[in-house]
Amino acid sequence: MSARSVAFLNRRGPHGTIHAREALEVVLVGAAFDQRVRLVFMDDGVYQLVRGQDTTPLGVKDFARAFRALAMYEPERVVVARRCLEARGLAADDLLVEVELLDDDALAELLDGSDVVLSF
């Protein structure tokens, strides 16, 4: 199986739907299969990375912690859409992992240069 570059497009908030959590499961399997993983967070997806989340009142699993463990799988890129982050009054300091902030043009280029784009 050839090592393809796969962009995972995370566009939804962390807990309102199951998309973020089930997307992360695909990312982990993809990384285990030696895909070249490019994680992209845009729209409300940027909230997935906000530090200091406490899911206890919601009674759901705090899967955001797994983003830290993700570093072990050596994702090729971890990217946040700068426009989406700023529109929500957030900055890179508010996030629980180190990310690259990309403008729309650079983001489009990244997606264009990926073999596969999976959006969640």
Place this chain on the structure above:
Amino acid sequence: MTRMKFGILVNAGPYQHQACDSALNFTRAVLARGHRVLRVFFYHDGVNVATRLAVPPQDDRDLGAAWQALAREHGLDLVVCVAAAQRRGILDADERTRHGRDADNLAEGFRIAGLGQLVEATADADRFVVFG
């Protein structure tokens, strides 16, 4: 025209979102043009189309039956994610036994497997298309 290999991912549930219908129509169109569909992978609420217990009203389309018919005709590989399916109560006979439940409900023509099958399809397909 070059024959291409397609992979399809269905993330949205039947009847709730048009994406499940669109995936079905797209798959039909791809096959009608003479391309190959390596695999259709059902994830998130998309797995709900694989229950054989759904009873849509008579004047509505039956999405599960439509996928089954297409699979029969073209030998499609319809794969349902095991983790997403278990969470939503979609079980085949093996899973039913393994988890000690009193029934299974996976429709014929679908099979349950892990996310590795999704990753494999993204690696092998010339075009991989996500719905929902």
